[in-house]
Amino acid sequence: MSSKARLVITAVVVEKRPVAQVAREYGVSRSWVYELLARYRAEGDGAFRARSRRPKTSPRATPPETIEMVLELRKRLAGQGLDAGPDTIVWHLAHHQGVAISRATVHRILARHSQVVPTPAKRPKSSYLRFEATYPNECWQSDFTHHRLAGGAHVEIITWLDDHSRYALGVTAHHRVTAGIVAATFATAAAAHGFPASTLTDNGMVYTVRLASRRGGRTALEHELARRGITQKNSRPSHPTTCGKVERFQQTLKNWLRAQPHPPATIVELQALLHRFVETYNHQRPHRALAHRATPATAYTARPKAAPGADRTTDTHHRVRTDKIDKSGTVTLRVAGRLRHIGIGRPHSGTHVLLLTQDRHVRVIDAATGELLRELEIDLTRDYQPRHPPTPK
CATH class of the missing domain: 3.30.420.10 (Ribonuclease H-like superfamily/Ribonuclease H)
Known part of the structure; x- marks a missing residue:
């Protein structure tokens, strides 16, 4: 446009051609030619520089106080180590300040004030x-x-x-x-x-x-x-x-x-x-x-809560373990996350045994003879499992 403006000014000012003829020849309005002439007489060659088309007023622009609230909220949330993205800022403004603003507007405000750090392209969420x-x-x-x-x-x-x-x-x-x-x-x-x-x-x-x-x-x-x-x-x-x-x-x-x-x-x-x-x-x-x-x-x-309901009666835990009865006549087995000491008797001290376990049910067998030394249900309320439960008082 600056080249055409020079041609128009040259034709009118230097060649002394009529404005109507120049406007018709270059396909522009006569009012624009007169406006260009007035600008040339006032500014000289500055009249040929590109002019901003931004309107002088923006009635729908975000109010300055809203911009201040966005920036202050961003700073406060980030300072607390909490999420400070546009979605969170929109939520806080709507629930605590009564201000309705779009996510895109918040993002533009943050970007304009250098509050957005560019990151490399990430894997799209749709791929998860x-x-x-x-x-x-x-x-x-x-x-x-x-x-x-x-x-x-x-x-x-x-x-x-x-x-x-x-x-x-x-x-x-x-x-x-x-x-x-x-x-x-x-x-x-x-x-x-x-x-x-x-x-x-x-x-x-x-x-x-x-x-x-x-x-x-x-x-x-x-x-x-x-x-x-x-x-x-x-x-x-x-x-x-x-x-x-x-x-x-x-x-x-x-x-x-x-x-x-x-x-x-x-x-x-x-x-x-x-x-x-x-x-x-x-x-x-x-x-x-x-x-x-x-x-x-x-x-x-907001919704009713779910509750346990799986049938795990057949979900038993089986294992076979080898051990040796210690000097005190006991053998140790971990059940329900704790060590349980099973009393067998001092006469069997040093005997190698097999422990056949199914959940809490335990059978202690002499590894050499196959003799069943003890069979019991582990009492989860105590660590030591005596051979003869104490008589209640």
Whole structure:
């Protein structure tokens, strides 16, 4: 357009040709020619530079106060280690400020103020095989992760998460997560929220022994799930995305812990922070994976809860183990995650035996003669199994 403008000005100013003739020859309006002449007389060669077509006023532009709220909310959420994406900002503005704004507008505001960090292209979400439980308590996921205290000590945090609602059922810190702690935290969560229909975990030894090189007794969790008719599911080895919901929860938790101004120095201080996070996560923070950006607490209470119902009467645990009776006349066997000491008698000290186990039912047989030395049902309330139960007083 600047070349045509020069031709028009040259034709009128230098060649002294009529405006009407020049306008007709170059296919422009006479008003534009007069406007160009006035601009040329006022600015000289500056009249040939390209002009912005942006309107002088934008009645539908986002108000400056809304832009300030978007940027302030972004800074505050990111500073707390929480999700600060456009969807979350839209939810907070609608629920707490009464401001209706689109996700695209929020994204443009963030990009204009250099609040968006470009990332490489990721795998499209449509390529993932996504699953979700239909009802609360239909499936619980669990996993534990490591965390370092301010003094450098390492602790572990175990989580129980509802698959349907992402509701955090229990998040506790321990010096080391053991099979007993797994069973205890599961019982605590079940006492508060009811027992689930199934569980989903990885293949860690604290959860299951099905992949152990030496097949031992069931863990305390495995025994409890079988006793209550709860289906136990485990991910395939080297497939952490199967338990992706609890893995993503742990990432959110770690981001939040790193954002705290005063890192915890003791496990008690860490547990207090975990309680704060769970309260915020369950009741205040919108979850992007839930419909209408609901909070996990809202989704957890919106539908009736599932309950255990699997028939696991035929799901028995068989094993054969060789051992030798010790000097005190006992042999040791792990049942329901704890060592049980079975009394056989001092006269059999040093005898090699076979232990034939089916869940709690145990038969102790002399490996050399085949003689049945003892047959019993393990009493789970005690570690020592006496030959003759004490007479009740």
